[in-house]
Amino acid sequence: MxxxxxxxxxxxxxxxxxxxxxxxxxxxxxxxxxxxxxxxxxxxxxxxxxxxxxxxxxxxxxxxxxxxxxxxxxxxxxxxxxxxxxxxxxxxxxxxxxxxxxxxxxxxxxxxxxxxxxxxxxxxxxxxxxxxxxxxxxxxxxxxxxxxxxxxxxxxxxxxxxxxxxxxxxxxxxxxxxxxxxxxVQFPDVSRLLPKHKLVCQQVKHCPDEPPPSCSKEFLSEEENPDQSVSEHRNDQKPVPEEDHMKPLHIVWPHRWEHDKNPELFFSTLLKLKEKQLDFQVSVLGETFTDVPEVFAEARRLLNCHILNWGFLPSKEDYIRVLCQADVVVSTAKHEFFGVAMLEAVHCGCYPLCPKALVYPEIFPAEYLYSTPEQLFKHLQGLCRRPNIARGHIVKVDTSSFxxxxxxxxxxxxxxxxxx
The missing domain is CATH 3.40.50 (Rossmann fold)
Incomplete structure (x- = not known):
């Protein structure tokens, strides 16, 4: 009422x-x-x-x-x-x-x-x-x-x-x-939900001094060849705990299940990663409405062995917990006027990958933007092979300004x- x-x-x-x-x-x-x-x-x-x-x-x-x-x-x-x-x-x-x-x-x-x-x-x-x-x-x-x-x-x-x-x-x-x-945006306090490596990077991010050698400032390079999408480790790569080091890359897609969010591109990219026999896990979150695109049912069947979470989480805490566990957040949107879901994921320590279009260049530095589906694939391919690059990265987005x-x-x- x-x-x-x-x-x-x-x-x-x-x-x-x-x-x-x-x-x-x-x-x-x-x-x-x-x-x-x-x-x-x-x-x-x-x-x-x-x-x-x-x-x-x-x-x-x-x-x-x-x-x-x-x-x-x-x-x-x-x-x-x-x-x-x-x-x-x-x-x-x-x-x-x-x-x-x-x-x-x-x-x-x-x-x-x-x-x-x-x-x-x-x-x-x-x-x-x-x-x-x-x-x-x-x-x-x-x-x-x-x-x-x-x-x-x-x-x-x-x-x-x-x-x-x-x-x-x-x-x-x-x-x-x-x-x-x-x-x-009303960002929750996520400190108790973050894994150790994210907690360290959050602390460094909010420190006004230069990050110490224990934290990575690595990022993906578009110029690299398809088999080497992630820049070489440098001396400032943050050591990741052994239990996290062995985990496959966890990719999250936290958007409405509608065509304007372009789930077709997201799932086709993941299927290419699967064809390459790359190890990854995926959480597909976000609200569903009356007309769910058919691609979701097909993707769930084809990606079943990679799925960690599937579907809308009505509990905000459960939703935030998944974001805190994830390594990379991806947007494939064909329309976005602001993008709260991406900012929430970054607040939870996720490495963002967004289209170089719409609102995203206003918020995200160029290193997190892709121009073509092939660039998105190369970025994710590199991170699947070396997930610690994402886990040790300090995202250069100041969520406090929002x-x-x-x-x-x-x-x-x-x-x-x-x-x-």
């Missing part, structure tokens, strides 16, 4: 304080839920109205009308914050008392480039609604530079689908309102009644 909370305050505040910030979320689940909960817990004077994370298409079409009837009038509101699932244009037209608020629209994704199997399958209305919402917003926030740039640069071509009398200069009207503010502690001040400014 819907969740209507008149106001939620910080622990130091009295419950009688009047609500100042109106948080509206038509799709209260996943990262959308986590963000609303985080804002409610940390920003004083919030009033929250949500709908369950079901039937996304209907939420995008009809939530504005529902909220227009259920959000009570309140003279103390100063800011309205919502994800771009909401048709904000409809809401403020139906509720003129909300039109004068500072309206902040947050994009977890954008419908102008969200992948569909065929372009004719794309429902024009969803992207059109997002454009309209931007036009009535005061601030338009994107979780990544890629999300913002891809949205703004696609407006013109998207509007060309209108047969005639097309609107003009929409990008120029929207761009001055736009800012990038990364999604705040935490609430780092981003809190910017969100507080965003939800202030004045300012950007």
């Amino acid at each position: 819907e969740r209507n909370v008149w106001f939620s305050l910080g622990a130091e505040q009295m419950q009688s304080e009047s609500p100042r910030v109106l948080l509206v979320e038509p799709f209260y689940g996943g990262s959308h839920k986590q963000l609303i909960d985080l804002l409610q817990e940390n920003i004083n004077g919030c009033s929250v109205f949500t709908l369950p994370a079901k039937k996304w298409h209907w939420r995008a079409r009809t939530a504005a009308l529902y909220f227009s009837q259920t959000i009570p009038a309140c003279p103390t509101y100063r800011v309205l914050f919502s994800s771009s699932v909401l048709n904000l244009c409809e809401l403020v037209a139906l509720r003129p008392d909300l039109a004068h608020l500072k309206k902040v629209l947050y994009f977890h994704e954008n419908q102008l480039i969200y992948p569909v199997r065929k372009d004719q399958d794309r429902d024009f209305q969803y992207g059109y609604n997002q454009v309209l919402s931007c036009l009535v917003s005061d601030v338009v926030v994107f979780n990544s530079q890629f999300n913002m740039d891809s949205f703004l640069s696609s407006i013109l071509s998207f509007m060309k689908k209108i047969p005639d009398h097309r609107p003009k200069d929409l990008e120029q009207l929207i761009r001055p309102k736009c800012v990038v503010l990364n999604y705040p 935490t609430w502690v780092s981003l809190k001040q910017r969100f507080e400014t965003l939800l202030a009644s004045t300012g950007p």
